[in-house]
Amino acid sequence: MSQAIQIQNLRVRRKEKCICQLDKLTISKGERISVQGLNGSGKSTLLRVISGLESNYNGEVSIPDSFQPIGFVQQNPFLFRGTVLSNLMYGTRGRSLTKVSKLANTIADKLDIADLLERRASNLSGGERRRVALARTMILSPSLLLLDEPFADMDQQGLDATCQYLNSLHDTTILIATPNPLPELPFTPRLFTIK
């Protein structure tokens, strides 16, 4: 069995309109891919299909178990009511609190959001929200990380922290959807253009 994600002849339609069309995409384990395309080209829809949030499509999408769990940070991530820390801990119910707290602090340090942990999530800026959402997803140690426009609204400091952090994820396959060329990254992702 292939150890790569295989997507073939993907078509997603809404009200007779094709909102995502893709002939072939193969994603190998540990690969970093930048999915680029204009607004409305179907980048977000592609990520939704891979994440499993979008099940109404035609075509073949095969995701081996080795890519589970999948983490998805949406274009405008939603942060739940409460503090940044409670958001980070959201998906960790049932796990050792000590270990999870330590992990949350480590990730928060790396993403330069450690000083935000006690802040109310509703009071964050756009760039801070994206980094918190990324940290919240990364606490679950996903094998496949889907990022929809992760660098939007970020200041240089946030951008540097996020890029360094993504570079440190050696075992994680990363897909980044962006309408513009990515900022300078410490790694070079494979470019995949969607039309």
Added chain:
Amino acid sequence: MEMILSGITEAIQLLVSGDALVFDAAWRSIWVSTTAVLIATILGISIGTLLARRRFLGRGLLVTLFRGLMGVPTVLIGLIGYALLARQGPLGTLELLYTPWGIVLGEVILAVPIITSLTHGGIKNLDRRIPETARMLGAGPVQRWKTYLSEARLPIILAILTAFARCFTELGIAMMVGGNLKFKTRTLSTSTTLETARGEFSRAVAMSLILLAIAICITVVIALVSREDES
């Protein structure tokens, strides 16, 4: 105008002196309404969430039915309650007619559609990203349910307070199912009606003042909750 002013003065004297009739009715109104709303909250939130988050045959019909039941007159619920709880009725063996628990049952029927419909609306209108984010973060059914309730906190609290206000001030159920028995099933609203009919205007005003005070309390709570939610 003179009658109203003297009524208010005498009413305040009755309240200060701790008039047994007034305080008995007030206490019964509070516990009957609170008990009914507690039971209705458990049922209404469960049904409302189910209707908002699950797809099944007849869901739309149930939503419409609960919305329609929000406006049912309390005398009709009282009439149906009387027919059900009367000795010859299907629930006659429970012997709940002319008891406070009979009123509780009627008020549960009154409150469940209100809490169900408003909870359904609150959860249905939640941001689409909430269930998606919860799912992507591996939340199970119970955690997702808690998340929906937390995010729709304001409409759900408003639903509960609305139901409480309706139960606390209703007359039809308490009169028909409760029977307005002195020191047994008499509530503020049934007492107010009776005392007015008997010409005991000051006592009726005293009871109305308590009703008014509680209505103001509910309004203040709603305002505080709304303000906290906005901040």
